[in-house]
Amino acid sequence: MSRLTRRGLLGTTAVLGVGLVAAPHVLRAQTRPKVVVIGGGAGGATVAKYVARDSKGAIEVALVEPKETYTTCFYSNLYLAGWRSLESITHRYVNLVEKYGVIHYRDMAVDVDTGKKVVRLASGRELPYDKLVVAPGIDFRFDTIEGYDEAASMDMPHAYQAGEQTALLRTQLEAMEDGGTVVIAPPPNPYRCPPGPYERTSLIANYLKKTKPKSKILVCDSKDKFSKQALFQDAWQRYYDGMIEWIPGELGGRVVKVDTKAMTVTLEGGDVIKASVANIIPAQKAGWIAHRAGLANDSGWCPIDPDSMASTVAQDVYVLGDASIASKMPKSGFAANSQAKVVAMDIRHQLLGDKRFPARYRNTCWSSVADNDAVKVGASYKAGETQIEVVDKFISQVDEPPEVRAQTRAEADAWYDSITQDMFA
Numbered sequence: 001m002s003r004l005t006r007r008g009l010l011g012t013t014a015v016l017g018v019g020l021v022a023a024p025h026v027l028r029a030q031t032r033p034k035v036v037v038i039g040g041g042a043g044g045a046t047v048a049k050y051v052a053r054d055s056k057g058a059i060e061v062a063l064v065e066p067k068e069t070y071t072t073c074f075y076s077n078l079y080l081a082g083w084r085s086l087e088s089i090t091h092r093y094v095n096l097v098e099k100y101g102v103i104h105y106r107d108m109a110v111d112v113d114t115g116k117k118v119v120r121l122a123s124g125r126e127l128p129y130d131k132l133v134v135a136p137g138i139d140f141r142f143d144t145i146e147g148y149d150e151a152a153s154m155d156m157p158h159a160y161q162a163g164e165q166t167a168l169l170r171t172q173l174e175a176m177e178d179g180g181t182v183v184i185a186p187p188p189n190p191y192r193c194p195p196g197p198y199e200r201t202s203l204i205a206n207y208l209k210k211t212k213p214k215s216k217i218l219v220c221d222s223k224d225k226f227s228k229q230a231l232f233q234d235a236w237q238r239y240y241d242g243m244i245e246w247i248p249g250e251l252g253g254r255v256v257k258v259d260t261k262a263m264t265v266t267l268e269g270g271d272v273i274k275a276s277v278a279n280i281i282p283a284q285k286a287g288w289i290a291h292r293a294g295l296a297n298d299s300g301w302c303p304i305d306p307d308s309m310a311s312t313v314a315q316d317v318y319v320l321g322d323a324s325i326a327s328k329m330p331k332s333g334f335a336a337n338s339q340a341k342v343v344a345m346d347i348r349h350q351l352l353g354d355k356r357f358p359a360r361y362r363n364t365c366w367s368s369v370a371d372n373d374a375v376k377v378g379a380s381y382k383a384g385e386t387q388i389e390v391v392d393k394f395i396s397q398v399d400e401p402p403e404v405r406a407q408t409r410a411e412a413d414a415w416y417d418s419i420t421q422d423m424f425a
C-alpha cells in the first residue's frame with residue numbers, strides 16, 4: 001500500500017469487545033507499519049497520540065495499558081491538600097481512540113521478544129511490532145525497608161503511583177486525630193519527581209494547619225539534601241513554623257524498618273516513631289516489564305541514545321519517561337511528554353521517511369508550597385555524545401515578592417491543563 005493511500009484511512013470508531021477498542025479501518029489495514037506502546041502514562045499516551053495523529057493513520061498504533069483511566073501523579077499532592085478532586089486529575093483514553101485511531105488494549109504486557117519483535121499480553125494475545133515504545137514508569141524496590149512490601153503499602157501508602165494509593169493516603173489524613181504525627185519517608189536517588197515528597201510535605205502541612213493544627217510532620221529522609229531545598233525550607237518556616245521536622249540521612253533519618261500493626265517506623269539512627277499516618281516511599285527502579293524485556297542495566301533503569309530515546313540494548317525499541325536513564329533530565333511528567341515527542345518524530349522518520357530534527361527536550365517542575373505560593377525549577381536540554389545535557393536552566397529565588405509566587409501558582413495550573421490536553425485530548 002502506498003504511503004499516500006495509507007494516510008487517508010482514518011474512520012469512525014467502534015468498540016470491538018471487552019478489552020479492545022479500535023477504529024474499524026485498523027482491522028483492514030494489515031500492511032501498515034505497527035508501533036506498540038507499553039504504558040499509557042505521561043510518556044506512553046503522548047507518543048501514541050503523536051505517532052497516530054501526525055502519521056494520519058499511516059502507522060498502526062497499539063497502546064497496551066490495563067487501566068481505563070489514568071490518574072496523574074502530578075497534582076496528586078494538591079488532591080492531598082484538599083485543593084483538587086481525584087476526578088479533576090483523572091483522564092480517559094477515549095480521544096486517543098476516537099480522534100486518532102489508537103487501538104487501546106486494556107491488558108498488561110507480560111513479555112517482550114525483542115528478537116522476534118513481538119509483545120505478549122496477559123490475555124495471551126501477541127502483538128507484532130516494527131517499533132516498540134516501552135513507557136511503564138516505575139516499580140518499587142520492596143526489599144530495601146524491612147517489613148515494607150506491597151501488602152504493607154495498604155497500611156502505609158507510598159502514594160507514588162496515583163489512584164487508589166493517593167485516595168488511601170488522603171482518607172488516612174482525614175481520619176487522623178488533631179495532634180497526630182505524619183511520617184513522610186522520601187526515597188533515595190534516583191526517583192520519580194525529585195521535589196514530589198517535599199511538595200507533599202508542604203501541602204499536607206497546609207491541610208493540617210487548617211484542620212488539625214496541633215499535628216506534626218516528620219520527614220525521615222535517606223538523603224542529606226533535596227531538590228529546591230532552600231525554597232521548601234524557607235516556605236516551611238514562613239507558613240508552617242514548628243509543624244515540620246526534616247531528619248536528613250546523615251542524622252540517621254533513613255527508614256530501615258516498619259511495623260504496620262504497631263504503626264511504627266524505625267530509623268537508621270535507632271529512633272522508633274509511632275505514626276498516625278506513615279507515607280513510606282521506597283527506592284525505585286524501571287517498571288518490571290522493562291526488566292523482563294532485558295532493557296534495564298545494573299542500575300535498575302534503561303540506557304538510551306540521547307538523540308532519540310532508542311534503547312542502547314535492543315533494536316527498534318525506545319524507552320522513555322521514568323524508566324529511562326535520561327541523565328540530567330529529572331523523572332517528571334513534563335520530561336516524559338517532551339521525550340515522547342522526540343520518539344514520535346524518530347519513529348515517523350524511520351517508518352515513513354518524515355523529516356527529523358536534532359533532539360531538544362524541556363522540563364519545568366512547579367511545586368506548590370502554600371495557598372498562593374509556588375516555586376519552580378526547569379531547564380532545556382540537548383543530546384550530547386553519550387547523554388542528555390543541560391543547555392540552560394532556571395530556579396525560583398527565596399526572596400521573590402508574593403506577586404511572583406502567586407503568578408507561579410497560576411502558571412502551574414495553566415501548565416497542568418495544557419499538558420494533560422496535550423496527552424489526552
Ligand SMILES: Cc1cc2nc3c(=O)[nH]c(=O)nc-3n(C[C@H](O)[C@H](O)[C@H](O)COP(=O)(O)OP(=O)(O)OC[C@H]3O[C@@H](n4cnc5c(N)ncnc54)[C@H](O)[C@@H]3O)c2cc1C
Binds near residue numbers: 066
Ligand atoms: C507526588 C508526585 C508529584 C508529581 N508532580 C509532578 C509535577 O508537578 N510535574 C511533573 O512533570 N511530574 C510530576 N510527577 C512525576 C510524574 O508523575 C512522572 O514522572 C510521570 O508520570 C512519568 O511518566 P511515565 O509515562 O514514565 O510513567 P507513568 O505516568 O507512571 O505511566 C506508566 C503507565 O504504564 C502502565 N504500565 C506499567 N506496566 C505495564 C505493563 N506491563 N503493561 C501495560 N501497561 C503498563 C501503568 O499502568 C501506567 O499507566 C509527580 C510524581 C509524584 C509521585
